Structures are given as C-alpha cells and as structure tokens.
Amino acid sequence: MRQPKIIVVGGGLAGLxxxxxxxxxxxxxxxxSIVPVKRSHSVCAQGGINAAKNQKGEGDTTWKHFDxxxxxxxxxxxxxxxxxxxxxxxxxxxxxDRMGVMFNRTPEGLLDYRRFGGTLYHRTAFAGAxxxxxxxxxxxxxxxxHESEDRVKKYxxxxxxxxxxxxxxxxxxxxxxxLRSMEVKTYPADAVIFCTGxxxxxxxxxxxxxxxxxxxxxxxxxxxxxxxxxxxxQVHPTAIPGEDKLRLMSxxxxxxxxxxxxxxxxxxxxxxxxxxxGERFYFLEEWYPKYGNxxxxxxxxxxxxxxxxxxxxxxxxQAAVYLDVTHIPKETLDRKLEGILxxxxxxxxxxxxxxxxxxxxxxHYTMGGIWVNAEDQATNVPGIxxxxxxxxxxxxxxxxxxxxxxxxxxGGGLAGPAAVKYARSLEKGAESAASSVYENxxxxxxxKNQALISPDGTENPVTIWRELGEVMTExxxxxxxxxxxEAADVEIRELQERYGRINLSxxxxxxxxxxxxxxxxxxxxxxxxxxTLGALQRNESRGAHYxxxxxxxxxxxxxxxxxxxxxxxxxxxxxxxxxxxxxxPRARRYDAAK
Amino acid sequence: MAETKQVIxxxxxxxxxxxxxxxxxxxxxxxxxxxxxxxxxxxAENPLTREGKKTTPISYDSNCLEEVCGSCAMLINGRAxxxxxxxxxxxxxxxxxxxxxxxPVVRDLAVDRQFMFESLKRVKGWIPIDGxxxxxxxxRMAPELQEKAYPLSxxxxxxxxxxxxxxxxxxxxxxGAAIVSQVRLFNMHPTGAMHAKERLQALMEPGGIQDCAxxxxxxxxxxxxxxxxESLAEMNRQAWKQALVGWLIG
Numbered sequence: 001m002r003q004p005k006i007i008v009v010g011g012g013l014a015g016l017x018x019x020x021x022x023x024x025x026x027x028x029x030x031x032x033s034i035v036p037v038k039r040s041h042s043v044c045a046q047g048g049i050n051a052a053k054n055q056k057g058e059g060d061t062t063w064k065h066f067d068x069x070x071x072x073x074x075x076x077x078x079x080x081x082x083x084x085x086x087x088x089x090x091x092x093x094x095x096x097d098r099m100g101v102m103f104n105r106t107p108e109g110l111l112d113y114r115r116f117g118g119t120l121y122h123r124t125a126f127a128g129a130x131x132x133x134x135x136x137x138x139x140x141x142x143x144x145x146h147e148s149e150d151r152v153k154k155y156x157x158x159x160x161x162x163x164x165x166x167x168x169x170x171x172x173x174x175x176x177x178x179l180r181s182m183e184v185k186t187y188p189a190d191a192v193i194f195c196t197g198x199x200x201x202x203x204x205x206x207x208x209x210x211x212x213x214x215x216x217x218x219x220x221x222x223x224x225x226x227x228x229x230x231x232x233x234q235v236h237p238t239a240i241p242g243e244d245k246l247r248l249m250s251x252x253x254x255x256x257x258x259x260x261x262x263x264x265x266x267x268x269x270x271x272x273x274x275x276x277x278g279e280r281f282y283f284l285e286e287w288y289p290k291y292g293n294x295x296x297x298x299x300x301x302x303x304x305x306x307x308x309x310x311x312x313x314x315x316x317x318q319a320a321v322y323l324d325v326t327h328i329p330k331e332t333l334d335r336k337l338e339g340i341l342x343x344x345x346x347x348x349x350x351x352x353x354x355x356x357x358x359x360x361x362x363x364h365y366t367m368g369g370i371w372v373n374a375e376d377q378a379t380n381v382p383g384i385x386x387x388x389x390x391x392x393x394x395x396x397x398x399x400x401x402x403x404x405x406x407x408x409x410x411g412g413g414l415a416g417p418a419a420v421k422y423a424r425s426l427e428k429g430a431e432s433a434a435s436s437v438y439e440n441x442x443x444x445x446x447x448k449n450q451a452l453i454s455p456d457g458t459e460n461p462v463t464i465w466r467e468l469g470e471v472m473t474e475x476x477x478x479x480x481x482x483x484x485x486e487a488a489d490v491e492i493r494e495l496q497e498r499y500g501r502i503n504l505s506x507x508x509x510x511x512x513x514x515x516x517x518x519x520x521x522x523x524x525x526x527x528x529x530x531x532t533l534g535a536l537q538r539n540e541s542r543g544a545h546y547x548x549x550x551x552x553x554x555x556x557x558x559x560x561x562x563x564x565x566x567x568x569x570x571x572x573x574x575x576x577x578x579x580x581x582x583x584x585p586r587a588r589r590y591d592a593a594k
Numbered sequence: 595m596a597e598t599k600q601v602i603x604x605x606x607x608x609x610x611x612x613x614x615x616x617x618x619x620x621x622x623x624x625x626x627x628x629x630x631x632x633x634x635x636x637x638a639e640n641p642l643t644r645e646g647k648k649t650t651p652i653s654y655d656s657n658c659l660e661e662v663c664g665s666c667a668m669l670i671n672g673r674a675x676x677x678x679x680x681x682x683x684x685x686x687x688x689x690x691x692x693x694x695x696x697x698p699v700v701r702d703l704a705v706d707r708q709f710m711f712e713s714l715k716r717v718k719g720w721i722p723i724d725g726x727x728x729x730x731x732x733x734r735m736a737p738e739l740q741e742k743a744y745p746l747s748x749x750x751x752x753x754x755x756x757x758x759x760x761x762x763x764x765x766x767x768x769x770g771a772a773i774v775s776q777v778r779l780f781n782m783h784p785t786g787a788m789h790a791k792e793r794l795q796a797l798m799e800p801g802g803i804q805d806c807a808x809x810x811x812x813x814x815x816x817x818x819x820x821x822x823x824e825s826l827a828e829m830n831r832q833a834w835k836q837a838l839v840g841w842l843i844g
Contacts (some may be wrong), residue, residue: 097732100721109734141720
C-alpha cells in the first residue's frame, strides 16, 4: 500500500495535536513552523481550559457547557461540532493530565476547577495562570518523542507562502521559505493541515504574538480557500496598554474574585486603595447582578467602553478602569494567578497584590477564520484542512474564556485522522502530480520576493502596518458604524496601493526579516478587507459585532454564516444558514440567569 | 529650547554566521514605557544610524513580548535577559545590545538555540503515554507535589542559564541547568518516575550533570525564578545514587 504523507503548518496547540494524531496513525508528518514550536502563541493563554467534569458537585453537564458556548456565541456557531467538542472536553483534560500537565490540585489530589466568564459553574481546569504554556509544553514533549522516533520531521524557521494546487484543484503540498537562507522550496504532501492561529497583527497592537498575522489564512484565501465570519473579532476587556503589545490580564483574575471598578468621581486623585468602598462604582456587578464581573467578554468590553466614552468615568479621565485583586489573600494569588501578576509587575513596576491594576480592552481573538465543514475540519479545497484559531467553527459571534484551548485540541485531534483518512483514500497521491505544478508555484513565489526586493519603492512596510493597525482598531473593533467601515475600506485600499511602492531597507538574502514581514503585510491587507467588508454588510448586533445603528440581533435576516470567496482578484461575500438543530435561538442577556 | 529626550542604543551586528562583528549606534526619540523591542521596531521603521548613515533593520527573535515564549533573549548591558521586559527607563545608556555568546549567531541579535531542543530529546524529556485514546484520568497528585513541580514547568528555554554558565564553553558541552531541571520535573511526575533511570542515565553521559561546577550563575540569570541550583543538587544526588547502585550490583 502507498504510504501517504501529511504536512502540518503551525506548531501551536492545534498543530501539535494534529501532528500527534497523524503520527499515531503511523503516517509520516512534516511539521512547519515560523518559530521553534515551543515558542508558539499558545503559550500566552493564561486562565485555563473548560470541561464539564462537575467536580464541585454543582450539577454541571456537557450539555450545559454546550449551551453556555452556543448562548455565549450568540447562536452563530454551527451546533453539532460544538456539542461534540463539549462532550470530548472531559476526555481531553484526562489526556493532558496523563501527559503530565501540572494542573492545580485540590487537597484530595484531584484537579481543581475555577469559574470563568459566561458560565455559573466551576468548569475551568488550570495550571497557575500559565495554562496555555503548560498545555503547549505537554504536546511539544509528545511531538518531540515522536520526532526522536522518526515519525515527525520538524521544519522550524520556515514560513508558509502558498499551497501547491494542481490543475484539478487538489492540494498537493506547500511552498515555504526558509527564514535563514530565504530559499523558496516546495514540499509534496497528500494532505495539509493548517493551524496558523489568529490575526492580531492586522490590528497593529493586540494581545497576540508577533507571528499571529493571518498571513497563511490570507494566502490560502487568495488560492480559493473560503474564509468565514471574518467580522467576528474578540476584544478582551482587560489588558495592559503598551506600545508594542497589549498584554492580557486573564479573565481568571475575575474568576478568582477580581472586581472591576472606577472611582465614582473621575477627578478623584487619591490612590486607588485609599478610595472608600462607597465611592467606587462596581459597574459590572451593578449592571449584571447575576454574572457580575464574569459576564462574557463582549459584554464586559462594551461596558468598559461605555464607562470611559459615554459616562466619562475612566480613571482620571484616561481610557482605563481598575481590575482589583487586592482583597484576595496573597497566598491564593501566588498559587493561582502568579503568572499574570508577574507580567503586570515586570512591565509596569507596580505590585498588583497591593495596587489595583489599570486595564483597558484589547483585540484578542479571531472567532472567524478559514471555512471548514461541520464534520472533520476539511476546507472547500480537497486536501486542505484547518484547525485551531485560524478556522471559524466553534465560537460563533463571541468566544467564551477557556474554550479556545479545548477547541484547538479538539479540532487538531479531529483534523489529524481526517487528513489521514483522506490521504489513504486517494487513488493517486502527491507523487502523481506533474513536477511542473510544483515548479510553477515555486517560481510564482520567487517572483513575488523579487518584486518586493527591487529597489524603486518609497514606502516603509512598518509604517504601512502601523497605519493599518490604527484604521482597524478605530473602525473595526468594539463599535462599528457603517460610515466608518466604508472609510476604513477606502483607507485599506490606499494602503494596498502604497504597498505596491514598497521599499525594503534590507535587500540581502540571508535572514531577511524585512522581506518576510513585507510578504506578511501584503496578505494582512487583504484579510483586513475581508474583516471590514464582513462587518459593513452585517447590519445587526450579535456577540462581538456591535453596531449602535442596528443595536439588536436580527435572526430573521442575519442568523447566517458570512462566507468570503476570492473571485477574480476580489472579495465576494455570500451567506449560508447556521445549524441550529440542537438549541433553538433565544434572547441573550446576562443581567439575569438564563 | 525644549530638547526631545533621546535613547542611545549601541548594537553589535553581524551579517551572517561567518561575518565579523561590528557596532552601530542609534539615537531614538524617547517615549514613555519604552522597552528594547520598541527600540528595535523604531530602527526598523527608520533604519538610520546615529550619524545618519543608512543601514539595515536589526535581525532579532521575538514573539510573545510578555516573557513566556523565550524568544527574545539577548545580552543587554552585558546581562542575559529578555528584550521585551527590559524597560528603557531602567537601563543605563547607551544601551548595549549583543547576541548571546554561547550560541551560534544567525544574524545580528538572532542566535540558534537548537542545542537546547536536541538536549531535551537526549534526556527523553516527556511522559511516555501509551496513546492519546481515552484511558481515563491521570494519576492523583498531592497539591504539595504540584506546587513543587509547577515552577520547574515554567522553563521557557531562553538559554540564559547556559549563556552565564562558565562550564558552557568551546571545550565543554555542558547540557545546562535548564535541561537538568527538566529531568527533575519529569522524574517527579508519578508516571515519569517509572522511567527515571533512563533520564538519569542520559544525564550521566558526557556533558551531563557531572560537568556542573556549581558557579550558581544560572539561578540568578533565570527570568522565571526557577530554583535551578536546587534542581542541580537534587539531580546530582540522584545520579550518584544510581551510579552507586549500578556499581554495587555490578
């Protein structure tokens, strides 16, 4: 029997899980990653991973987890896979536990669980406040084991440029660039699984890592892989503002009892801790008595924007509110939240155990992504699969905290075997594709490099990127107004035009980070338009997508998945129905119990 | 006359692994809350030296920018640390940036730390599970053990502990404190402990635990405050015990 070959692009949680599953099936895997996989963005996940293990005797069930997820996502997620994910979640926790993840424990030696946003149950397993790091390391170690036994070959320091698609429209491998030698090469495979994460860099500053540009998704989109629900972008309520990055302050701070407040008098110049209880406005607790500080992220983010921009109650007139954990015993903070408190202390030089933290919302998560089917993570192009944050399937219009780690592992675990099954079913594999298919793709990508490196331009890529980030953050995050979205699209197209006159200040052919960044930027600009146009079209408010001119959810017209296609060099949007077979849509409100 | 405050940065550069090293100096406009990464981005947006000479942007590794991915380690004013958490206002100027010296330079400040990942393979740094299929829960664990193990599991493979170790040099390939500490972590885990011998064996090979000369620089350099000297002492003890048992049994 022919031995198939699988490529995985991206070595975060989803990519590593897919890799392990393919290796376990006895099929060789090539794993491509820009950074050494241990440095992938999954390490930034802090608070935890959800599974309805019901270990606090609260009567939690996988159905309740499913219902919270669908409700939290404002009914935009297709329901069957979400249901399966929630049912699989307890088993995923067990697996991670067996892999040696140092989850926090109860006195009985069982896993401890905490509360998170959008649920009333203790459902979130955690390893301090560095859960993503711990999970990623566990999977990284398992992949290293497979690697040492020659089932996995890693290509770290390689960036994905494009898929190799033959004349019948079937994927036959990838084209990638070595980030040291800058060599462009093709790699044959019968199936490719993309696990390339979020798109934070499109918004300039976000909580995402540097590599989260969406470049791979955009490149695929331009090759005919559809992109769904692009307009759904999660803005996390609590991050530390910064010029290079907006550093996340995990929802777990509130899960452990952290409270959000502002002084009732915005001109109050006293130190936060000397402002008496009665002169503080705990606006989340007041506005949402049932869920309080643990309302879902879209709700908390809009509440903070309202406090700062409409009520003018930001701390001393600034765009900031307090996230306060000073009332929690220091011992508890160190045991359960140390990782994030340490970040605040290191980057601001203030001890959050003593002083309330100053936070503000920041672009955080990409709910939309590569269109995949409702069965096994397959895209609309045969041989291409996607899993993790880069695809759209699990979180609808708003992701609940601690659901991303579970969706990465579930999706990656589903994509691996699905790709193997597909590869084995092929009568003729990648070896049957004409060598010209590979050579033409390699040449096309080489020519793109050549065009970028030619010396006639005037525009600096970093400047274009910064301006893109400003446009996107202003018009396409928390509050969306059609006029603003139209203006944003015009501005992005102007940036695209300027991109055509780019000037790289580095034209060498060794470890040229400027060239790589310029390539990513071209892709970011296109995906930015997909996001903006999707937001412009959708005249309703749902989850993270909020239009004050259309403040209500409109199921009659917009209970639909946005599906973007690349048609003759431009973006076309179409709409398809959402699977609501399990839970009929109902009004979503968090001021009372569901 | 109001003068804009400047940040002066001196950077040791090298165009390729075989290239010679040279210094370039940059003068950047100061802004609040600036860190070393912001300095490097400013240079990328306007690659001019202090003398106004055109140059290329600086190559460096970075990713998470919150000290959890381990990418951006470098020598900052001679000290091994992460560039993202190095705040300009707390650094003496001119700020000197150099690549790590114990790893091969790729270009400028970017170095190749593959040695660390290879070492993790050498010591079998994983819990050998039977498979990812459903086999029920993992072993129960006392909170006390978890609290001891968790700090060890926060190692970000930045390489600072190797950089500052006198035993990592051209004549000696000491595996480094980070890896020894990882062995301690895996050997502590109830399942990992079943295979402790294999890992200890690997630690007793050339470049292993016996090469530690107890300089104790590692523990001071670790950005994650991992008790590295405690790990070294503990693994040294375990290795001796295993050697002794092996000798007695013959």
